[in-house]
Amino acid sequence: MRNLTAPVMRRFAAASLAFAIAGALALPASAAASGEDAADYALFLQAKHDIAFDGATTKGEFLAALADTLSLTAPEEAVAFADVAANNPAYAAAAALYDAGVITSTTVQPDAALTASMAVFLAVKAAGLKELAYTYPAAKVEASLAKASLKASAYTPQAAKEIAAAIDTGLLPESYYAELKEDKPASEALVAVLLGKVLSFNDTYKHYLGRASDADIFVKLQDAYRTSDIIQAPGLQHIVDTALKQGLVTGYNLKDSRYDPNFVDSLALTYGHDNLKHALQLVGLLRGEGIDALVQFEPKTSAFLYLKEWGEPSQSDSFRVVQIENGNYIAYAKEYDISFEFETAADKARFQDIVLAYAKKNSDDATGLIANSWWQPLYYSNTELAGYDLISNNKIRGDGPFYAQSFSLNDQSAAISEGFQSLDSKLEVETYTFWVDPPFYRYLNGESL
Template identity: 60%
Template sequence: MKLRNKWLLSGSLALSLIFSSALPLSTANAAAVKSTAVQQSSQSSSAEYELFLKEKFGITFQAGSTITKGQFIQQIADILGLEASEAKPAFTDLSTSSPYYSSAAALYEQGIITSLKVEPDQPLQATSAIYIAVKAAGLLELAHSYPQNKTTDALKQIGYSPAGLSLSASQELAAAVHSGLLPTSLYKEVKGKAASPELAETLLVQILSIKGDYKHYIGYTTDADIYGKLADAYDTSDLIQSPELQTVVDTALKQNLVTGYNLKDERYDANFVESLSLTYGHDNLKHAVQLIGLLRSEGISAKVQLEPKTSAFIYLKEWGEPVQSDNYKVVQIENGNYIAYAKEYDLKFEFNNTADKARFQPIILQYAKKNSEDQTGLIASSWWQPLYYSLTNLDGYVQITNNKITGQGHYYAQSFSLNEQSAAIVEGFKKLGNDLTIQSYTFWVDKPFFNYLNGESL
C-alpha cells in the first residue's frame, strides 16, 4: 500500500566431497570424514559462543588459560543476572571483601552451589563445572530422577563408572550427558581434567540455551523448510495491544510529538550478536518469502527470526473511509482523524560474517528498493523507503535515534527520529507517563529511510 510507505517510523555443516571414482568410502575414510566434520562443527560452535559471551556479557577466555572456580561462579552469576540479597552466607574460605563473594552468595541462595567451602582460587575441575551448570540450568530434579542403570549407561559415554561417586554426583553427570548440556564433542574433556576454556564457555552458553535465554530464531535462510516456518510465524502473530503503553504513545501522536510508533513484544527478541546482525521491517508475507529467496540466490546464509510488530500512525480523514481487517484497525480521535494500527514484522538476520552483513544493503538497493512507479525487476511489494538497520556502524548507513518506552510487562513502544529531535521526544514522553522506563539510543539506518525522516521522498 502506497500509504504505508509514507508513515513508516517505526548447528549444521555442509561438506562437499569429490571423488575420482564411484566406489564408496572405506570404513576408515568414512570415520575420518565424520571425525573432521565433528571437529569443524565444534570449532564453529566455539567461535559463535565466544563472540556471544564477549558481546553480551564481556566474558572472554584465553586459550590454554587456567580457570578458577571463583571465576566460573562469577560468570554464572553474570549470565543469569543473579544478585545476592542482604543475607550474608558465612563461607569458610571466602570473605565478604573477596571479588567473588557476592556472586558466590547469589549462587548459594539459589542452590546452585551448596557448600560453604567455595575454594575460589582453585583450578576449576570439569566435573565441578558440570555440577554447577546442571543446577544453574534448572536440571536438578531431572538428574535426581535417574535410576542406577540409566545413570551407569550415561556415564559410560564419558568414560566414567559410578563407583567412587556419590549418587547425586553421578546422576548430575548423567543428566548433563542426556540433556545436551555437555555436548558429545566435549565428552573427552571431563574425566580427571581441569575445565578447559572451551568447556567452560560451552557450559555457559548451554545454560542460557536450556533456560531460553540464548538466541531465538526460526531457522536459517538456507533451510529447506524455512518458508513454512516463516509463514507459521507470521500467520500466528496478531496486532499487539498494550493499553498502558498505548495511552502514552497515542497521546504523543495526537500532540504531534511523534508521527508514528511501533509496538513490540520482547519475548520474540532474537538476542543475536550485534556485530553480525541487521533488522529489516515490512508488512507483507510474500515480500518476506521473496527476500529469503533473494538472499539464498545471492549465496547468503543467515539465522532468521520473525519479530511481530504493530505500527501506529495518524490516518487523515481526507484519505477516505479506512478499510479495516484483522491486520489493520483504526480508532477515530477527537479531530476527526484516526489512529491506525497495522500488523507488521521485523526480520532479524544474524549473518555468518561481517562481509555478508555488508553485502545486504547492495542487494536490497538493487532488488527491493522502489525508485519509480513503473519499475520492474524488484521483489514483491518493494517500498520506496525500505527500513533496515544495524546497532553497529556500517559504511553507507546513517545514524538516527530510537526513542523507547518500556512498561511493567514484556511489551515496549519505540519511535525513530533524527538525532536532534530525540531530546524533545523523550522529554515529551516523560510528561505523559510517570511509571514508564524511557530511554534513547543511536543506531544506523539505510539512507532512503533517513531521507524520509528528513521529509525527502526518496
C-alpha cells in the same frame, strides 16, 4: 562483566576471542556443524557480559561467570564459607550461587583449577536440571554414561546422575565427552559451551526461529506470521496515541520484548516490512547470495495518522482504524521485523547492496525485485556501518512485555522525549542512536525516494 569478581576475569577483543576458540583450540568439526558452537558462545559472552577467559580457568572465575550470566547477587544474610571470607573477591559470586542452590558445599576452593567434571556439576545446577538428574535410576545412569564411555562407579551417585542428565539434555555436547573422561582442566571451549548452554536453559541466550539455510525456515516464518496479531497494549497506546494526536510524533511501533533476538550487535541487522511473501523471498534472496544467518521473527504493530480526506478506510485482521476527535483516524497495521545475525561482518555489510539491488523500488514499473518491495525499505544496525545514516530511537515501556518506539532525526529526539514525559511525568524515555539505511533516512527528511 558485572562487578562480582571483575578483577579476576581476563578480557580481550571479540574477534580475537572467536579466533582463539575456533582456531587455536581446534574446535571439533561436529561441534561447529551443529548450530551454536564454542566460538558463538564465547563471542556472545564477551559482547553481552564482558566475560572472557585467557588460558587456564579457576573455579572462582567460573563461579563469577555463572553468577553473572544468572544475574545473581549475594544474599543479605552472610554465608559462612570455610575458605572464603566476606572480603574475598570470590565471596559475592559464591554466596549468590550458594543461595541459589548451585553451590552445595561451604568449601569453595576458588583458586583450584576448574576441571571438566567440576564445571559440568556446577553447570547442571545452574541450568536448572538437578531435579531431572536426581530422577535417574541406576540403570538409566549407566546407559547414559555409556554414551560417553564413562562408568558410574567412578563418581558418587549424585555426581553420576548429574553427568547423565548433562549428556542426555545436550548440556554437555558429544564433542566434549573426552574432556570429561580424562577430567583434566576444562578447556576454554568447554567453559564457553557450558556457560552458553546455561544461558540457553535460563532463556537468556539468543532467540531465533532457525537459520536462513534451514530446510524448514520458510514454514517457520509462515507459522510465525500467521500466529501474530495486531498488538494491544491499552495503557501504553493511550500515551503514544495522544502523542500522535498532538503531533509530537508522526507514527510509532508497538513491539513485544519476548521476541527480542538478543543477537550480537556487531553481526546483527533488523529489517521491517508488512508482507509475508516479501519475508520469504528476502530469506531466499540471502540464500541465493550465499549468505547464512540466524533468523528471528518479531511481531510489530505500526500506528500512524490516517487522514479523513483519504476516504473511508477498509478494515481487516491486519489493518484497523479508530476515529479521533478531528475526524481523522489512527491506523494500526500488522507488520513485523526480521532480525538477522550474520556469520561474518562482511556478510552484514553486503546486505545493503543486496537490498538496494533486489528489494528497493525506484519506479512504478520497476522489475527484477522481490515481491512487495518498498520505495523506502527499513533496516538498521545498532553498530556503525559504512553507507548508513545515524538516527534516534525514542522508546517507552508499558506494563508487561510491550514497548513503543518512534524513530526520528537526531535533532528531533529531545523534543519527542520531552513530549512523552509531558504526557506522563513518571514515564522513563529511553533514547539512543543507531544506523539506518539511506532510503529510510531520506524518508525521515521528507524525501520521496
